[in-house]
Amino acid sequence: MSLVIVVTISYALLPHSGWLIVLLWLASGTLAFHRPTESALARHLLNLRYPTPSERARLEPVWREVTARAGVEGRAYELWIEESDDLNALAAAGHIVGVTRFSLENLTSSHLGAVLAHELAHHVGGHAWSSLLGEWYALPGRLAWVGVRRLARLVIALGRRLNSCLGVALLLAAAGVVVAFALAYWFVILALVMAPYPLAAVARRAELRADQHAAALGFGPMLAEVLQTMHAEASGAGGAMTTSFAARGRTGAFGTVVRAHDGRRGLLAKLLASHPDYHTRLHHLSAYLSPGR
Incomplete structure (x- = not known):
């Protein structure tokens, strides 16, 4: 849908060289892996900042342990901090790994390692960059959909303000265009x-x-503890460790975020949820919690 929109607009503006705009748009996705562009996105769109020396001293040893277990080069990724009182973490673009200040200050090293291992898995599995590219290339279609909805609201509002006959005629004409x-x-x-x-x-x-990648690195029990506490808090039972991977969910073009969901969602909400419920996540972790794993 986005490609159709971009092609249509490009050739409307430049009938003889619209293909150039289309190619530039297709090539623009490579900026997701351009370090200066990543830093600008992290700072201005994700509201992240670089860690202070004390935060880096707390974060880097845990990150080194996680990347050493995974067998990847930890310096290939950039560690960022979100100035937030929520407990959250994210993997964004090609090299960004972020945690909230609250996460850094309140999680134990083992639980912080489990969170970071989960985010590293999003990078290793290609989830972060594929999500970013998907959101970026879908943007023209999303903007067009928003424009259509706003135009429909405007037509309905005008139909209500005009006298009855003219209003009904306007609404019928708009409905005819939509049906056609x-x-x-x-x-x-x-x-x-x-x-x-x-x-x-x-x-x-x-x-x-x-989750399974983090558990395979040895963080299964810590990951399960956090998920169990999340479920207890969502059900109102509370918990000794007042943490969750994300007390506040966030969706957007630049990150895969671990997000909590309660069990009181309707069917459509569950089908549209970007994260599984607690029971599903714990069920898939159960194989990693048995002795010897």
Whole structure:
């Protein structure tokens, strides 16, 4: 849908060289792996900052242990801090790993390691950069959808303000345009309606894979403790360790964020959720919690 929109606008602006704009747009995704661009995105869009010397002294030894277990070069990634009182962490773009100040100050080293191992898994599995590219290339389609919705609201508002006959005529004309478009481009409508569900399913699968990757590195028990506490807090039972991977969820173009969900969601909300519920995550971790794993 985004490609159709970009091609249409490009050739409308430059009939003979619209292909150049299309190629530039397609190539723009490579900026996701450009370090200066990543830093600008982290600072200005994700509201992250570089760690202070004391924060770095706390964070880097844990990060070195995690990357050593994973067999990856820890210096290939940049550690950032979010100035937040929520307990959260994120993996963004190609090299960004961020934690909130609250996480750094309140998690034990073992639990902080479990959080960082989960985020590292998003990078190792390609979840962070693929999510970023998916969001970026979907942006024209999303903006077009927002524009259509706002135009529909404007037509409805005008129809209500005008006198009854003219208002009804305007609404019927707008409805006719919508029906004609839906019949002519039914595949576009179907894609807009159905696409979020498989994309959400892929995101949930990525979260389970990240959990399993962290558990395979030896962080399974710590990961399970945090998830169990999250479930206790969500159900109102509280817990000794007042933490969750994300007390506040965030969606956007630049990160894969571990997010808490309560068990009181409807079916559609569950199908559109980007993260599995606690029971599902704990179930998939159970194999890593048995003796000898």
